[in-house]
Amino acid sequence: MKIIKDENAYITSILLLVMLIPVLLLLIVVIDQHSHDVNSTLDKLQSDKIKSICSDFEEIIITITKESLHNITHEIVTSNRSKTTSDEIKKHIQSKIDEYTLAMDNDYNMHCKIDELNPATDPFKIEIEYSLQISTKDNKISIIKNQRKLVEITDKNYPVYDPLPTLKTGVIFREGYVDYKNKLSEYVVSDTDDVYVNVKQHIIIRECPINNYIQHGNTNQSMMFCLNNHNYHDSHDGMCLLCRLENSSSCNHQGLETFILPTKIFDAAPVSIDHVLLNDRNNQYTGNIMTINNNTGIYLDNGHKKKYGL
Ligand SMILES: [Zn+2]
Numbered sequence: 001m002k003i004i005k006d007e008n009a010y011i012t013s014i015l016l017l018v019m020l021i022p023v024l025l026l027l028i029v030v031i032d033q034h035s036h037d038v039n040s041t042l043d044k045l046q047s048d049k050i051k052s053i054c055s056d057f058e059e060i061i062i063t064i065t066k067e068s069l070h071n072i073t074h075e076i077v078t079s080n081r082s083k084t085t086s087d088e089i090k091k092h093i094q095s096k097i098d099e100y101t102l103a104m105d106n107d108y109n110m111h112c113k114i115d116e117l118n119p120a121t122d123p124f125k126i127e128i129e130y131s132l133q134i135s136t137k138d139n140k141i142s143i144i145k146n147q148r149k150l151v152e153i154t155d156k157n158y159p160v161y162d163p164l165p166t167l168k169t170g171v172i173f174r175e176g177y178v179d180y181k182n183k184l185s186e187y188v189v190s191d192t193d194d195v196y197v198n199v200k201q202h203i204i205i206r207e208c209p210i211n212n213y214i215q216h217g218n219t220n221q222s223m224m225f226c227l228n229n230h231n232y233h234d235s236h237d238g239m240c241l242l243c244r245l246e247n248s249s250s251c252n253h254q255g256l257e258t259f260i261l262p263t264k265i266f267d268a269a270p271v272s273i274d275h276v277l278l279n280d281r282n283n284q285y286t287g288n289i290m291t292i293n294n295n296t297g298i299y300l301d302n303g304h305k306k307k308y309g310l
């Protein structure tokens with residue numbers, strides 16, 4: 001009898017064991033699946049994080065570029081520092097970006113190289129090209145990209161100063177404007193009547209809000225508004241910011257121009273446009289007076305009269 005009982009228990013145990021095997025196998029699969037899910041969730045979190053770090057970093061690159069242009073132009077116009085090249089500006093931006101990446105916490109490897117700095121088709125912007133690499137410390141997740149971006153030079157938080165008046169005549173920017181005294185008058189070859197003596201003007205590069213240039217001539221008020229604010233305009237003949245910084249005399253890019261308001265009124269005098277007066281001296285030319293109101297007039301040639309509807 002005992003033998004039969006033992007046999008039954010033995011068979012029951014075997015049966016139980018056989019029934020347990022699939023349960024165990026299922027458990028193993030579930031655990032494995034769970035750890036796989038945890039890993040892929042971690043990877044997803046890491047990759048989202050790295051994407052967000054990358055987009056923040058790209059914003060920083062734009063801000064550093066604006067800030068560098070602000071600081072470099074400010075230093076030139078306030079201390080009569082000499083001209084600078086795109087290469088030097090590129091190095092300046094690079095060093096500021098390196099400072100930033102060094103100061104960042106070390107959970108990620110971050111690297112950015114400024115490859116190019118070029119004039120843009122829109123002269124109120126410059127084009128920056130950079131290569132960027134961000135990766136986790138174990139290099140499992142990384143972003144590598146080459147990017148070209150336009151950086152506006154008219155951001156009110158980082159005003160950019162026109163370096164040309166200082167580089168050409170040595171005038172210094174103080175208290176919000178430059179006061180040429182005799183400097184411009186002496187620079188302009190045929191200013192025999194001193195029509196440009198004691199000119200004072202702002203030199204922050206601001207884009208004229210009158211989009212359709214021909215409307216400058218609609219009323220005296222619109223022209224006075226533009227002259228008083230010393231706005232800049234898109235110009236094929238004017239120089240772009242990077243060529244201005246290099247103190248060039250010619251520029252193959254789309255450039256900028258602004259009016260320089262004379263202090264004396266005669267029938268004719270050198271044309272009151274910055275790229276004419278601050279150009280190489282043999283490229284200055286004469287225009288006729290355009291009276292804006294009783295005390296104000298500017299000298300313009302036919303091309304500029306037509307452009308501004310005067
Ligand atoms: Zn204007």
Ligand SMILES: [Zn+2]
Binds near residue numbers: 243244250251254255
């Ligand atoms: Zn240029």
